[in-house]
Amino acid sequence: MIENSVLRELRSIVGREWVHTEPEDLLCYGFDATFRESLPDAVVSPATTEEVSRIMQVAYREEIPVVPRGLGSGLAGGSIPIHGGIVLNLTRMNRILEIDRANMVAVVQAGVVTADLQAEVARHGLYYPPDPSSQRHSSIGGNIACNAGGPHCLKYGVTADYVLGLEVVLADGRILRTGGKTIKRAVGYRLSDLFIGSEGTLGVITEAILRLIPPPKATCTAMAVFPRLNDAGVAVTRILEAGIIPVALEIMDDTTIATVEAHKKMGLPLDVEAILVIETDGEPEQARREIEQIAEICRQNGAREVRVAADEKEGAALMAARKSVSPSLARRRPNKLGEDITVPRSAIPEAVARIKEVSRRYNLPIPIFGHIGDGNLHPNILFDRRDAEEFARVEQAAEAIFRVAMELGGVLSGEHGVGLLKRDFIEENLGPVALEVMRAIKRTLDPKGILNPGKVLPEGGGER
Amino acid sequence: MIENSVLRELRSIVGREWVHTEPEDLLCYGFDATFRESLPDAVVSPATTEEVSRIMQVAYREEIPVVPRGLGSGLAGGSIPIHGGIVLNLTRMNRILEIDRANMVAVVQAGVVTADLQAEVARHGLYYPPDPSSQRHSSIGGNIACNAGGPHCLKYGVTADYVLGLEVVLADGRILRTGGKTIKRAVGYRLSDLFIGSEGTLGVITEAILRLIPPPKATCTAMAVFPRLNDAGVAVTRILEAGIIPVALEIMDDTTIATVEAHKKMGLPLDVEAILVIETDGEPEQARREIEQIAEICRQNGAREVRVAADEKEGAALMAARKSVSPSLARRRPNKLGEDITVPRSAIPEAVARIKEVSRRYNLPIPIFGHIGDGNLHPNILFDRRDAEEFARVEQAAEAIFRVAMELGGVLSGEHGVGLLKRDFIEENLGPVALEVMRAIKRTLDPKGILNPGKVLPEGGGER
Numbered sequence: 001m002i003e004n005s006v007l008r009e010l011r012s013i014v015g016r017e018w019v020h021t022e023p024e025d026l027l028c029y030g031f032d033a034t035f036r037e038s039l040p041d042a043v044v045s046p047a048t049t050e051e052v053s054r055i056m057q058v059a060y061r062e063e064i065p066v067v068p069r070g071l072g073s074g075l076a077g078g079s080i081p082i083h084g085g086i087v088l089n090l091t092r093m094n095r096i097l098e099i100d101r102a103n104m105v106a107v108v109q110a111g112v113v114t115a116d117l118q119a120e121v122a123r124h125g126l127y128y129p130p131d132p133s134s135q136r137h138s139s140i141g142g143n144i145a146c147n148a149g150g151p152h153c154l155k156y157g158v159t160a161d162y163v164l165g166l167e168v169v170l171a172d173g174r175i176l177r178t179g180g181k182t183i184k185r186a187v188g189y190r191l192s193d194l195f196i197g198s199e200g201t202l203g204v205i206t207e208a209i210l211r212l213i214p215p216p217k218a219t220c221t222a223m224a225v226f227p228r229l230n231d232a233g234v235a236v237t238r239i240l241e242a243g244i245i246p247v248a249l250e251i252m253d254d255t256t257i258a259t260v261e262a263h264k265k266m267g268l269p270l271d272v273e274a275i276l277v278i279e280t281d282g283e284p285e286q287a288r289r290e291i292e293q294i295a296e297i298c299r300q301n302g303a304r305e306v307r308v309a310a311d312e313k314e315g316a317a318l319m320a321a322r323k324s325v326s327p328s329l330a331r332r333r334p335n336k337l338g339e340d341i342t343v344p345r346s347a348i349p350e351a352v353a354r355i356k357e358v359s360r361r362y363n364l365p366i367p368i369f370g371h372i373g374d375g376n377l378h379p380n381i382l383f384d385r386r387d388a389e390e391f392a393r394v395e396q397a398a399e400a401i402f403r404v405a406m407e408l409g410g411v412l413s414g415e416h417g418v419g420l421l422k423r424d425f426i427e428e429n430l431g432p433v434a435l436e437v438m439r440a441i442k443r444t445l446d447p448k449g450i451l452n453p454g455k456v457l458p459e460g461g462g463e464r
Numbered sequence: 465m466i467e468n469s470v471l472r473e474l475r476s477i478v479g480r481e482w483v484h485t486e487p488e489d490l491l492c493y494g495f496d497a498t499f500r501e502s503l504p505d506a507v508v509s510p511a512t513t514e515e516v517s518r519i520m521q522v523a524y525r526e527e528i529p530v531v532p533r534g535l536g537s538g539l540a541g542g543s544i545p546i547h548g549g550i551v552l553n554l555t556r557m558n559r560i561l562e563i564d565r566a567n568m569v570a571v572v573q574a575g576v577v578t579a580d581l582q583a584e585v586a587r588h589g590l591y592y593p594p595d596p597s598s599q600r601h602s603s604i605g606g607n608i609a610c611n612a613g614g615p616h617c618l619k620y621g622v623t624a625d626y627v628l629g630l631e632v633v634l635a636d637g638r639i640l641r642t643g644g645k646t647i648k649r650a651v652g653y654r655l656s657d658l659f660i661g662s663e664g665t666l667g668v669i670t671e672a673i674l675r676l677i678p679p680p681k682a683t684c685t686a687m688a689v690f691p692r693l694n695d696a697g698v699a700v701t702r703i704l705e706a707g708i709i710p711v712a713l714e715i716m717d718d719t720t721i722a723t724v725e726a727h728k729k730m731g732l733p734l735d736v737e738a739i740l741v742i743e744t745d746g747e748p749e750q751a752r753r754e755i756e757q758i759a760e761i762c763r764q765n766g767a768r769e770v771r772v773a774a775d776e777k778e779g780a781a782l783m784a785a786r787k788s789v790s791p792s793l794a795r796r797r798p799n800k801l802g803e804d805i806t807v808p809r810s811a812i813p814e815a816v817a818r819i820k821e822v823s824r825r826y827n828l829p830i831p832i833f834g835h836i837g838d839g840n841l842h843p844n845i846l847f848d849r850r851d852a853e854e855f856a857r858v859e860q861a862a863e864a865i866f867r868v869a870m871e872l873g874g875v876l877s878g879e880h881g882v883g884l885l886k887r888d889f890i891e892e893n894l895g896p897v898a899l900e901v902m903r904a905i906k907r908t909l910d911p912k913g914i915l916n917p918g919k920v921l922p923e924g925g926g927e928r
Contacts, residue, residue, distance in 0.1 A: 102701055102810035103839075125705075147650045158648060161625070176897045181808040183838040184622060184878035186611045186661055188890055188920055189902050193657035197650055214707030237566055241589075243678030286750050344645040346566035374647040375567075414648035426652055433640045437909070438653050444908045445901070456652055 002041045002086070006062055010044050010086075013054045018045040018092075029087040032074040033134075035335055035385055036420060040067065040081040045089040049167060049175060049206040052088070056204065057173035059086060059450055067452050068200040070111060070142030073134040075338055076419025078146065078199045082454045088204060090141055097207070099124045104212045105164060105181050110141025110205050114148075117210075127215035129156035132415070133326065141205045147197035149415030151248040151322075154373040155281070156213075158415065160196045167207035168195050171446040181209060194441070199417050200452040202445045216281035219247065220291035221315030224298035224306045229253065229273040231302030233349035236276070236372050238297045240345075244290050248279040249373030250322045253352060255359075256367035263328035266321055272304065276372070277322045279315070325369050333365065333382035337394055339401050343410030345375045354404045355379045362397040364390070376414035399425070418456045426458065466505045466550070470526055474508050474550075477518045482509040482556075493551040496538040497598075499799055499849055500884060504531065504545040509553040513631060513639060513670040516552070520668065521637035523550060529917050532664040534575060534606030537598040539802055540883030542610065542663045546918050552668060554605055561671070563588045568676045569628060569645050574605025574669050581674075591679035593620035596879070597790065605669045611661035613879030615712040615786075618837035619745070620677075622879065624660045631671035632659050635910040645673060658905070663881050664916040666909045680745035683711065684755035685779030688762035688770045693717065693737035695766030697813035700740070700836050702761045704809070708754050712743040713837030714786045717816060719823075720831035727792035730785055736768065740836070741786045743779070789833050797829065797846035801858055801885075803865050807874030809839045818868045819843045826861040828854070840878035866893070882920045890922065 002010075002021075011019045020026070020043040031037040041064075046052045059066045065085030072079055081087050093109035096117060100107070101124055108117060114128075114135040121128045131150035132138060138148070144166070149158045165179025178191040195203055226232040236249060252260070252275045261268045268275065276298065280290040295306045309315035329336050343351045352368055355377075359366040370378040379401055383394045402412050402425050412422045412429050427435045439457060442449075453459075466474075466485075475483045484490070484507040495501040505528075510516045523530045529549030536543055545551050558575040565588055572581060578592075578599040585592045595614035596602060602612070608630070613622045629643025642655040659667050690696040700713060716724070716739045725732045732739065740762065744754040759770045773779035793800050807815045816832055819841075823830040834841040843865055847858045866876050866889050876886045876893050891899045903921060906913075917923075 100808075100810075101705070103808045104704065105808075147654075149648055149650075153648065157625075160654070161621075170897075170901075174897050174900075176901060177895060178898065180873060180875065182806040182840075182874055182878070183809075184613055184617065184806050184835075184840050185875045186613075186804075186877045186879050186881045187875045187886075187893060188661075188882060188898070189666075189905060190611075190624070190657045190661055191898060191901060193654045194905075197652075197654055202653070214704070214709065217707070240568065240678070241565070243681070245678070283750055283753075286747055289747075340650075342646040342648050344564075344567045344569075345647075346564075371648075376646075376648050409644060410646055411644065411649045411651045413650045414646070415650050417650045418652060422651075429651060431641060433634075433638050434642065434652070434655060436638075437634075437640060437655060440908045441653060441658075441905065444904045 002064060006058060007042060009058055010042065010055060014044060014046050014051050029069065029089065030081065032072045032077060032079050034075060034077045034421060036077045036080050038080050038082045039084065040087040041084045043087045043089055045092050047092045049169065052169045052204055052206055053173045053175055055088065056169050056171065060172045060448060063448050063450060065450050065453050068145070068204045070139030071113070071137050073138040074142065074146065074419060075340065075416040076413065076421045078417055078419030078455055080420060082420060090139065093206060096120050100181065101126065103181050106210045106212055107207065108140055108210065109207055110139060112140045114138055114140055114143055121212055122215065125215070126212040128162065128210060128212055130159045130162060140208055144196055144205055144208055145199050146417040147415065149376065151250055151371055154249055154371060155245045155247040160193065162211045163192055163196055163208055164211050165209035166192050166195055166205055168203040168205055170203050171448065171451050176203065179209060183211065197417065199419060199456050201442060201456050202451060218284040218287045219279055219281040219312055219315060220287045221309040221318045222278045222291050222295050222306060223318045224276045224278065224295070224303040225269055225272050226274040226276065226303050227272050228302055229352055230349045232274040232276055235298050235301040235303065237346065238301055239294050242293060242297060244293060246278050246294065246373060247281040249371065250277045251369060251372040252322060252325065253368040255365060256325055256369045259332050259367050260321055260324050260328045263331050264324050268321060275321070277319055279319070329367060329380050329382060333384060335383050335385045337381040337398055339379045339381070339398060340376070340413045340416040341379070341401060341405035341410055342376045342414035343405055343408045347408040347410065348372055348375060351377060351404055351408055355401055358397050358400045358404065362393045364393060364397055366397070375410065420455055423456055423458050466528060470522060471506060473522055474506065474519060478508060478510050478515050493533065493553065494545065496536045496541060496543050498539060498541045498885060500541045500544050502544050502546045503548065504551040505548045507551045507553055509556050511556045513633065516633045516668055516670050517637045517639055519552065520633050520635065523914055524636045524912060527912050527914060529914050531916050532609070532668045534603030535577070535601050537602040538606065538610065538883060539804065539880040540877065540885045542881055542883030542919055544884060546884060554603065557670060560584050564645065565590065567645050570674045570676055571671065572604055572674065573671055574603060576604045578602055578604055578607055585676055586679065590676040592626065592674060592676055594623045594626060604672055608660055608669055608672055609663050610881040611879065613840065615714055615835055618713055618835060619709045619711040624657065626675045627656055627660055627672055628675050629673035630656050630659055630669055632667035632669055634667050635912065635915050640667065643673060647675065661881065663883060663920050665906060665920050666915060682748040682751045683743055683745040683776055683779060684751045685773040685782045686742045686755050686759050686770060687782045688740045688742065688759070688767040689733055689736050690738045690740065690767050691736050692766055693816055694813045696738040696740055699762045699765040699767065701810065702765055703758050706757060706761060708757060710742050710758065710837060711745040713835065714741045715833060715836040716786060716789065717832040719829060720789055720833045723796050723831050724785055724788050724792045727795050728788050732785060739785070741783055743783070793831060793844050793846060797848060799847050799849045801845040801862055803843045803845070803862060804840070804877045804880040805843070805865060805869035805874055806840045806878035807869055807872045811872040811874065812836055812839060815841060815868055815872055819865055822861050822864045822868065826857045828857060828861050830861070839874065884919055887920055887922050
């Protein structure tokens with residue numbers, strides 16, 4: 001509960017229409033793209049960094065939890081206000097402040113929708129590569145807070161690789177500016193990186209300076225059908241060993257193929273263990289030559305059929321199978337828990353085999369797909385939440401999948417973050433010293449523990 | 465002074481032949497590649513991480529300063545033991561522990577010489593791009609601690625972009641492992657990045673997991689001669705706007721050209737304001753096509769002459785002019801202070817003009833050269849240190865150059881670090897809040913202030 005005097009103070013900062021406490025409004029800000037939910041006490045929607053700073057000063061003084069929120073598309077529960085308090089809705093801060101063509105940088109507010117930035121940047125003849133599947137319904141601030149990835153990150157890197165600087169409001173309301181427009185800098189600690197991937201637990205990201213690059217001139221696409229998944233894994237290694245870095249290198253396993261085909265009737269083969277969808281980009285001839293080389297490598301390594309798209313339209317049709325995965329899963333069972341493990345590339349076939357064993361052991365369908373090129377798999381556990389016995393098995397299966405990743409030298413999350421759903425496994429994954437250091441940093445930057453409490457780090461360990 | 469009982473303890477950890485306290489040994493570890501020096505009380509040379517941990521436990525208990533040191537090639541005074549104590553010489557820890565071809569990563573100890581790693585990686589058909597000029601006499605640990613750059617960083621990024629994980633010994637001897645072999649990870653705070661560029665003030669880097677890439681198949685080189693420096697600046701912008709990212713894009717101004725020519729007699733023109741040396745790499749035809757495009761852009765934008773090398777041997781000859789800069793400077797005057805400012809690319813011509821004004825004002829030759837493609841310039845102030853009046857002007861000129869960078873939205877250092885020489889300007893460059901946050905992190909990770917005290921952060925502000 002937030003006292004009325006404090007609510008009045010918050011209203012005086014942002015205007016009374018931007019502080020909401022009515023149950024129907026709170027409901028809209030109590031969930032994300034997971035199946036968890038919890039209501040805040042108030043939703044406050046600032047328009048400027050100055051307002052965010054003043055809100056944080058009040059929250060700091062009153063020790064009220066503050067949960068920064070972009071568009072709520074998170075897949076780890078990171079923006080769910082599990083301890084109530086204020087949801088700080090940043091969607092009004094959605095201005096692209098500058099696109100500086102000469103220096104190839106964009107300066108944007110945190111609430112800008114990623115796809116909107118990409119479209120605007122394209123109008124200036126430039127390119128912002130990170131492409132989380134949520135790009136039409138997630139914000140740059142959220143992408144940075146979770147260090148979002150996407151299929152194109154194999155060649156182009158993740159969100160962190162495009163952040164040159166940040167404006168961050170600290171727990172006590174101080175405004176910190178990190179980095180700047182220069183590509184290189186070696187001046188003190190790398191503070192931008194402290195906030196990238198911190199999921200709102202160390203500060204509120206309000207602005208970002210982003211690196212842009214020249215757009216690729218052409219994209220080529222191929223689809224390769226592998227009767228045996230192991231062969232697909234070997235083909236991936238051979239492609240990369242040949243010195244080719246495709247822009248995307250995506251896998252769908254048999255369960256995923258069957259799920260997509262049941263929904264979309266695309267004519268996908270139902271008697272194979274894996275399909276790879278591969279994109280190359282760059283100069284037209286080079287992208288074409290590379291996709292032909294890749295097709296040949298796939299054929300030599302056990303692919304039964306390889307289709308190379310004749311043009312970008314046909315390429316989009318091949319990629320459509322991969323893009324249909326998430327909507328198809330949603331139709332097969334009422335609920336899904338989308339995992340996000342990453343293992344060293346060479347361990348992918350073993351990881352898939354072990355996750356299939358988890359699927360059998362807990363009697364749950366677990367389609368596996370994802371970014372095989374960088375070792376990032378999305379096993380999705382499908383279930384019906386209304387069935388309590390089944391739901392209990394889901395939690396056990398998720399834990400078993402985490403353990404597969406860790407046993408193979410991998411991590412709990414490649415691009416979704418830890419949030420609420422994975423926090424209790426972070427010590428097992430990273431070890432006690434890493435957790436101690438993270439807790440020490442959290443205490444230093446958020447001594448009262450008001451910033452997105454209960455996220456990333458397990459509770460009860462002293463971060464408050 | 466370190467007590468005899470403590471020295472005995474240190475000898476029991478590393479063996480008596482690896483603790484040195486004789487004046488002639490201390491002298492060898494009291495300087496780096498700047499003109500500053502200061503003697504340690506002891507030089508301790510561990511062979512293993514375990515030994516580093518035990519040394520740190522002793523130093524922590526006794527509150528003895530510890531200065532981690534690779535090969536002492538730093539250009540900012542970062543490894544000079546200004547408060548005495550222990551120089552922790554990491555050159556015995558020079559093993560390449562693993563080159564994992566399937567996952568394209570190398571695991572190395574901190575003391576590995578960068579060029580040695582590059583040669584070994586090449587034998588495995590892979591490539592480690594960061595190429596500081598010191599690569600034959602600097603270590604990976606030092607490169608990481610300073611976030612070293614180099615000419616090829618325009619296309620390939622700096623050292624930070626290749627660090628996947630670290631082993632770090634903390635101030636109290638705890639051993640922290642960050643990151644791992646996976647390319648992507650979104651699991652808690654980005655601890656590797658906290659130590660990259662921290663110049664030994666937050667922990668001792670003992671091992672690193674490095675990302676490798678396929679090597680480029682060909683390199684093409686061109687040299688373009690510009691009567692007017694402004695035109696060279698415009699040409700650089702046009703090249704990048706054309707969607708070409710050269711692997712190197714280097715500039716030499718008139719003073720630099722004259723200095724190189726006086727020393728090497730290469731036939732460089734002495735009546736022009738700037739020479740650009742440009743490299744492209746990748747697939748042979750693409751690298752060739754791009755260098756031809758670049759040559760054409762230079763001609764259209766005021767280049768008097770453009771030479772495109774016919775092959776890699778001729779290319780190396782063109783690049784030799786740029787590589788001769790540093791040895792030539794050393795012959796012109798007894799001492800040099802190599803600065804390392806970075807400005808937004810578009811501000812380069814203005815930065816050069818202002819630095820030339822600084823040169824006139826303080827009556828000191830200041831050749832300007834560097835990585836124009838990423839806005840990173842190395843104005844080198846040439847002087848004779850024995851002349852006290854001249855030396856006083858050097859310090860004023862250096863300060864004036866810092867101010868040029870800051871006024872143009874740039875930073876004090878692009879790739880050399882802050883160390884001792886720039887620490888007193890960091891607050892002016894980054895602002896008070898950034899400095900407060902850095903000090904808070906320093907206190908958290910090094911509560912007794914024993915790790916490389918007096919570096920990066922200005923002294924007297926409570927970091928000890």
